[in-house]
Amino acid sequence: MTRLGFLLDSDSCIGCHACTIACKSEHDVPLGVNRTWVKYIETGKFPDASRHFSVMRCNQCEDAPCMTICPTNALFRADNGVVDFQDDNCIGCKSCMNACPYDALFINPETNTAQKCNFCNHRIEVGLEPSCVVVCPTEAIKVVDFDNPSDPVAKIIGREDVAVRSPEQNTKPKVFYKGANQASLDPTRTKINADGMIWADTTPDHRQTPVLDHKGHGDAGIVARTAYTTSHKTTWDMMVSGYLVTKAIAGGIMMMAALMMVLGHADKQAAVGIVPPIVAGIMLALTGGLLVGDLKQPKRFYYLLTKSNFDSWLVKGAYVLSAFAALSAVWFLLGAADATSALQVIAIPTALFGAATAGYTAFLFGQCEGRDLWQTPLLLPMLLARAVIAGASAYAILDVAMDIPSPRAVWWALLGGVIAIAFLSWVELQSKGSRHVEMAIADMTKGAQKQFFQGGLVFGMLLPAVLTIIALAIDIDTPIIVAVAGLSALFGMFLSETSFVRAGQSVPLS
Incomplete structure (x- = not known):
């Protein structure tokens, strides 16, 4: 069985959001939710400040907890290894949203079913690449076939210093990041400042409780600030x-x-x-x-x-x-x-x-x-x-x-x-x-x-x-x-x- 994944090259990403827009257009994704999006963080202080971009999406896990917890098999693994979904089976229990360590699933407000990135499987099946790959101007998004030993992208992953999100969860994600700042991959290391930035307003859905150090001081371990991100409302209440x-x-x-x-x-x-x-x-x-x-x-x-x-x-x-x-x-x-x-x-x-x-x-x-x-x-x-x-x-x-x-x-x-x-x-x-x-x-x-x-x-x-x-x-x-x-x-x-x-x-x- 083919196992497909992504290599996301943060060194090449320019944060243009072309992938986000192409995904929305391809799948008719409503406003307010996203299958894929670009996260911005900023490190350092003026004049030595830097901005870093990371594409966020479903990680197509080998051991996918969303599939395990889904009570009606609405989430399933396709023949190419992609974790896909079937709207007709979904009851909207939202359990998959809490099972996913990557915040990749959302409830589509028009269908009231759980959805996420499915690798544009309808395109893959006819020999086309995912829409985000096609539109990326810097080729920062690359498809990898892990079961093809001659796949050039797989070779890059094998020889370069790449990272995955939340490796401690042991889900075996198949989305790899090259050149990504670790603070961008770990949202607990960044904070949204209430300093008036239009795309990083603090809202109830973006609440971030500070970690206290041994002296009771807040924000222990924060190394960057989030400048652009997305949020989900509380799933279970x-x-x-x-x-x-x-x-x-x-x-x-x-x-x-x-x-x-x-x-x-x-x-x-x-x-x-x-x-x-x-x-x-x-x-x-x-x-x-x-x-x-x-x-x-x-x-x-x-x-x-x-x-x-x-x-x-x-x-x-x-x-x-x-x-x-x-x-x-x-x-x-x-x-x-x-x-x-x-x-x-x-x-x-x-x-x-x-x-x-x-x-x-x-x-x-x-x-x-x-x-x-x-x-x-x-x-x-x-x-x-x-x-x-x-x-x-x-x-x-x-x-x-x-x-x-x-x-x-x-x-x-x-x-x-x-x-x-x-x-x-x-x-x-x-x-x-x-x-x-x-x-x-x-x-x-x-x-x-x-x-x-x-x-x-x-x-x-x-x-x-x-x-x-x-x-x-x-x-x-x-x-x-x-x-x-x-x-x-x-x-x-x-x-x-x-x-x-x-x-x-x-x-x-x-």
Whole structure:
């Protein structure tokens, strides 16, 4: 199989944007989005200042994370090795945008599907070169066939000092840069100054959280300024953080119901057999609504099951949610029939699928190679701890309207979950990760997401812990205090998830 790639010669590039315009014309790309574009950075100070140009585009990765995460095979590898896309399969989930470490994908505002550079495959198939190659006045863009040992461009790559973007991501990109300034290839080493330049205005979509050095000074490691670039809006936002909370409640309350059975309360028909699966069903319906509502092509949501890519955790998650919904429905029917023995049989599998419902997103976020903050191994235990908090909170709130068995066990579960989250969060903030992780944590704790993060600490940890400890210490009879603690915990969970989801996407990738 032929493997095609590009050599981008920054030594020859004059920053004329002919490639950008040719690409827009060739593919009828709407205003505001680009398949390829030219980035400008400036180094040094007057009078010893220099401007550097780098063409930004899809890197046609050998190990393409966008293909792995795409739930409907809308992104696929053509016979020539190019990562191409099929609009008709795309559901607009935007997962590929977070999986790509190169900021190469965008949602076309006219088709509401994900698109990117596809190497002008329609031209390649008839023996023509990509439009950007044809129009480049300095021949700074060259096609390379990596499977042709006599290819002259491949020989240049073999003997010259060339570089690729984000090599640490191990995607094996097939776009090489010759003569490019490293600061141009690493957007964390440049900064957009708010100094009035018309093409480099600072906007919310261009936010760049500074990295702090050991003395707390900002902009550590910045070696150049960005003079011309492009941006993308935040891909996933509050609908995603909301769905993290709703499915945590769904999974958590069934885990708590299974715990009630272990504690010998299988005979409590309402509190164990009927109400928990009803709550889980409502929360699963909200979860599905949030997931479908966040799609750019919501009418195609069933493609998750009909055109499934089983490498994607979006697909695996859909099947986990479906299985958990089925078990919860069976639980409800058995509970309504007061079939205690049968309920005890399905308690463990339901609890396990409840945990899977709450925790599978850790593996989905793990497939988002472009978002280093989400790669933390602590994410799965954090999501499971949040499920315990959510389930205990739901039971504590229900205790106001109905009698639940072993309320103190629920209180202890709530307190234990809060303590676990507090500890895991502390460990995460203390750990040293990549520069991307440092910038994301800075955005979360000191930057644009500071209020959400602090709100999560107060409402999600401090207040629930204090109220629950008071309730346990004075052995109160009223469930109101712990119910308030549960409501606070759920609200704080939403704030924390929002800060985490947004901060992970705050680091520039191009």
